[in-house]
Amino acid sequence: MTQDKWMSLLGLAHRAGKVVSGEEPVLREIRNGQAKLVILAKDASRNTAKKMMDxxxxxxxxxxxxxxxxxxxxxxxxxxxxxxxxxEAGFAEKIAALLYE
Structure with a gap:
């Protein structure tokens, strides 16, 4: 149930132009201070996961x-x-709460 919620909210954020995906665009937004939340797939390569987490x-x-x-x-x-x-902070907070581990 929660998975559907975060996925539809992420889709909404994406349609609003508030989501970037892919390693380089995400790293750029983190460096620019624009990324409010990063979502990383659990099956990401160890190298990519480490780079993103660091x-x-x-x-x-x-x-x-x-x-x-x-x-x-x-x-x-x-x-x-x-x-x-x-x-965007509003989307990031809601999605983070739904994805809380």
Whole structure:
């Protein structure tokens, strides 16, 4: 139930232009201070996961996990995505609460 909620909210944020996905765009938004929340697929490669976690920790960006890259991609109407960043605080807070582990 909660999975449907966060996925539809992420889809809404994406349609509003408040989500970027893909490793480089997400890293850029983290560095720019625009990323309010990063969602990382649990099946991301170890290298990618470490890079994202280190960057998020350094810039103090909260991270939540999606079960798979397919789940994350599907939520924003794209193919498999390993990582996505939410750029708007309201969406980020709600999605973070729904994805709280």
């Amino acid at each position: 960057k998020c920790q350094y810039y103090r960006v909260p991270v939540r996990h999606a079960d798979t890259r397919e789940t994350l991609g599907h939520a924003i109407g794209k193919d498999a995505r390993v990582v996505a960043a939410i750029l």
